[in-house]
Each structure stands twice: as structure tokens, then as C-alpha cells.
Amino acid sequence: MTILCRLEDVAEDDARGFEIDGHSLIVVRRDGAVYVYVNWCPHLGIELNFQEDEFFDLENHYLQCANHGALFEVDSGLCVLGPCKGNALRKAEFVIEGGAIRLLSMPQRLR
Numbered sequence: 001m002t003i004l005c006r007l008e009d010v011a012e013d014d015a016r017g018f019e020i021d022g023h024s025l026i027v028v029r030r031d032g033a034v035y036v037y038v039n040w041c042p043h044l045g046i047e048l049n050f051q052e053d054e055f056f057d058l059e060n061h062y063l064q065c066a067n068h069g070a071l072f073e074v075d076s077g078l079c080v081l082g083p084c085k086g087n088a089l090r091k092a093e094f095v096i097e098g099g100a101i102r103l104l105s106m107p108q109r110l111r
């Protein structure tokens, strides 16, 4: 299993991007939970962020695509507003072992 990062690499209520084996992934921590998504907007199939590690909307509530503003729920990845409403970010399966986030498999992009 591939180590994506350590838990302490991402602060609570924050999100960071990681590149691994050519895949761009987002690790989000919120309310004690950890989420890992493929950094790939379901609208046009491009990365969500323009700036490094900038994934939240202004209120720090939703993940936001910088391209056209789509908003995604942190816990489900579901797009609730924007051009891809009803679609979702793709989740990556992982386990946390010894403080490390380990990917169970390398997720595929949507396209």
C-alpha cells in the first residue's frame, strides 16, 4: 500500500493536495474525519485548484472548484452547486495506520 501522507501533514479543517505516481489527490480533515478525493472536477475533468492547497470556498465550508465555482460537500464529495451539480468527486480508498494515510488502490480519473 502506498503512503499518501501522514495525518499531521494536514491540519484539522484544512485540505492539501498531493501528487503520487502522476495522480493528484486531495486530503481533507474535518470534524475528526479524513477524506481523500481525486483532484479532478467532474465538470470538465481538470484539477479543482489554481493555487497550491487552495480547495475551500470563502466560508471554508465546501470544497470549491476554482474553474467555475462548483461546490462539493466535504464528507461526500457531492456537487451541490455549479455546472456539475449532482455529480461527485471520486473518493480514494485508504486506511490510516500508524499515523499514515495509506491508499488501498490508485483511483482512476473520471475521464
Ligand code: FES
Pocket: 041, 042, 043, 044, 045, 046, 048, 065, 066, 067, 068, 069, 070, 082, 083, 084
Ligand atoms: S471545471 Fe470545475 S466547475 Fe467547471
